[in-house]
Amino acid sequence: MAGEHLGKINFETKGSMIMGHFHAMANPCLIIIEHQSINKKIDLIKKSMFQMAAEVWRIEQKYSRYLENSALSKINNANGAKVPIDPETYQLLNVADILWQESNGMFDISSGVFRKIWTFDNQQNIPSQTEIDSVLEYVGWDRIKLDKESLQLEQNMQIDFGGIGKEYAADRCASLAPESLGKSVLVNLGGDVVAKGPRNNLLNWDVGIESKSGRKVWKNVPLGSGAIATSGDVYKSITYKGKRYSHIINALTGYPTLEAPSTISVAAPNCVEAGMLSTLAMLQGENAENFLEDSGRPHWIQR
Amino acid sequence: MIRLITCILMTLSLGACSSASVKPWERGNLAKSSMTFGYDSMIDSTDDHIYFSKEATSGGRSFGAGGCGCN
C-alpha cells in the first residue's frame, strides 16, 4: 500500500502544455510544462517529469514516518542516542529552528506527537488537560541537540517535517526542470505551487485558491514566477462548544490555535519561504493579517 | 492542506479559422506519440527490412532499405 504511487505519472496534453499527474506526500501533485514545440520535445518533457517527480518521491521516502529505514525513522527510533545527519537534513532542521524562534516556540517540529490526541476527524471531544500534559512532556525543540553533523533527541521524542517538507520538495522539483525546456514550468504539490517562469507569450499562470467551503475557487492569483504556499484547515478542524479549533497545534499550550483564519496563502520567491510565512501566520490566530503585513509578502486570507 | 486549483485560461479566442491552420495551443492531440509519424521508427524500419527481404517493393515512408544480401 505504502509505495504504490511511486513511479507513476499520468500524462495529459492541453494545447502546448503537458501535465503530469502523480501522487506524493499523501497529496495529488501536478507538473505542467508549456513549450512552443512540444511535439519535438515530448520525450524529453516526459522524461524530465519523471526525474522531477522522482525528486519529490525521494524526499517523501527519506523523511517518511512510515518507513523503518528512512532517515527520519532512524532519528525517531534512536532512543536518545546521537544520530549522524547529512547537509540536507541539517538545513531542514535549521529552517525548523528559525520557525521555532520566530514563533516564540509555538511552531515546534517535535509537536507531531499531539496527533495521537488531536485526530481532527469527527472528533467529538477535546482531550483533557491531563492527556495534554502527558504529551507535552515529550515536546520541546529547545531540548534537542543539533549541530552540523548530528542530531540528538531525548527518549520518546519524535520529529517530522510537516509544514516544511512539501514546500521544500516543490522548490527542488521545479529546480530540476532542464534549461532546454524553457521557463514555463509549474509544480503543484497538493496546494504548494512553484512557477519557474510565466507561461508562453509571457502570460501568467492562473492559480486558484479554493474557497473555505471547498467547492469552488475563491480567488484567482496571477503567478508569473515564484511560489505560493497555503495553510488551511477546511478539511481538518474541530468545532467544539461553538468554538472553531484549527489543525495547527500551538506547541507551547498543546491546544490548536483559536481564531485562526480558514486559509492563508502567501507568495514568496520560493515555496519554503512562502510556507514558513503561512504557517507562522496561522499560529498568530486573529493577528494573522498584521503578521503578514509586516512580512511585506503578498498574501490572501479567508476567515 | 487545501488543494490549490490551477486554472489555465485560454485567453485567446479561436476566431475564424483560415485554411484550417491549427494554432499552437490547439495542438494537444497532435502531440500524442501515436499521432506522430516516425515515433516508432525502430519497429517500422525492422518491418520495412523484413518486407524488403520477402517482397519486391521497398521505400514509401522513408528511403529504400539500407542494403543487405537477404535471401
Next chain:
Amino acid sequence: MQLKNSNKIALAAAGLLGAVNTAQVSAADWDHEASVLYYGESDGRVQDGSIKYKGKRTNDDDNVLTLNLGIDTLTGSSPSGIAPSGDVQVVATPSGGSTTTYQANKLTLDDTFLDTRVDLGASWDQSILDENTRLNVGASLSKEYDYLHLGVSGGVSRELNNNNTTLSLGLAYSADTIEAVGNTPVPLADISAAKGSSDESKDTLDFVVGVTQVLSKNSILQLNYGLTQADGYLNDPYKRISRVDSSGKIVQNLNESRPGDRLGHNIYGALKHNFSDNVLSTSARLHTDDFGIDSVTLDTKYNINLGNRRSIEPHIRYYHQTAADFYAPQLDATAPIPEFASADYRLAEFDAYTLGATYRFGGRKGREWRVTGELYSQNPKREKLTASQAGLDANPGFDALLLSIGVKF
C-alpha cells in the same frame, strides 16, 4: 506579535535550497531504445533472430545525434529456384564444393544459409538558416559474410504555416559489394559451370520528396514520392532456374539473370486521425518499376488507449505485387533461353496478408515497453507447370511468425 525578522526567514529558506546540489536533468539528454526480434517461416524455411539498439542524443541547441546498431542471425532454408520434380535431384550447392539432394515432389529448399549480419548507422540532424529549416546527414554500414553495404544520405526539411506544413527532400546513395560464396556465378550458365569474378558491385540512388500537413486538431497527412535507381549486379547469386522439357523432366539448371539496372517509382500516403483517446493510422503505397513489378500496399493500425500508460494496437496489412517481366517458375527447354530469367519467389505474383497486434505499457522510471506479435502469409498465384508436374507447386507461398519485444528508456 510582530514578525521579528523577515530576512532571517528568507535566509533560512535560501540556505536550505542552496544546500543540496544535485545535477540538473542534463540538457544534453539521451533517449535509448532496444529490441529483440524473432522471425520464423513455416516449412523449415528462414528463421531470424535479432537484437537492435538505437540511441538519440538531443542537445541544448536542438541538434540530434542518432546511433544505431543491429545484429541478425539467419538460419533455415530458402527456395533455390530449381523446379520441383518427380525425380530426386542431386545438384551442386551455390557455394560449390558439395552437393544438395532435393527430394522428389517437394519444393527445392537450400539450407546452406547460415549467416550473421551486423549493421551500424549514425545520423546528425540540426537546424540551419533559421529554426524552421533542418538539415540531416547520415551514414550506414552493414556486413554479412557475402555482402557489404556502405551508404550515405542527406536531406532538408522546412516547416511552414505555423508548423502546420512540413516539406522534406532527401537523397541517399549506397555502394554495395556482393562477394558470393564460391564466387559469382555466370548468369544463365549451367550451375556447375566455372564461376566468374570474386566480387560484384551494386549502386543505388534513392530520392524522396514529401509533405506532411496538419488537416485539423485531430488529423495529420503525409504524402511522399520516391524514386530509386539501382545499377550493377542485381542478381541473387544463389538463385537458379530450371529448363524443363514437356515430360516434366529437368534438362538443365541455370544461374538466374536479371537486368543490370532498375528504375522504380513509388507514391505513399499516410493519414493519422485521433478519435478522442484512440488513433487510427492508415497508409497506402503504389509502386511501379521497369522490372515490370507493380504493387499496392494497404496498411491500417488502430491504437486503443487502455489508460494507465497502456495501449493495444491491432494491425492489418494487405500487399499485392505483379510478377517481374522476366519471372518464370521454370523455363521451357525447347524454347530459346531468354536474356533475363529468374524463378526467385520474391519476383512472382502474390498477395500477402499481415495480421498482428502490439501491446504497449509503461514501466518504472518512465520506460515504455512494447510487445508485438504478427502473422504474415504470402499467397502466390499458382503458376502452371508441365502436365507431368501436375500437383507440384513451384511457389507454394509460406506463413511467418514475428515476435518482438522492445523498450524505450
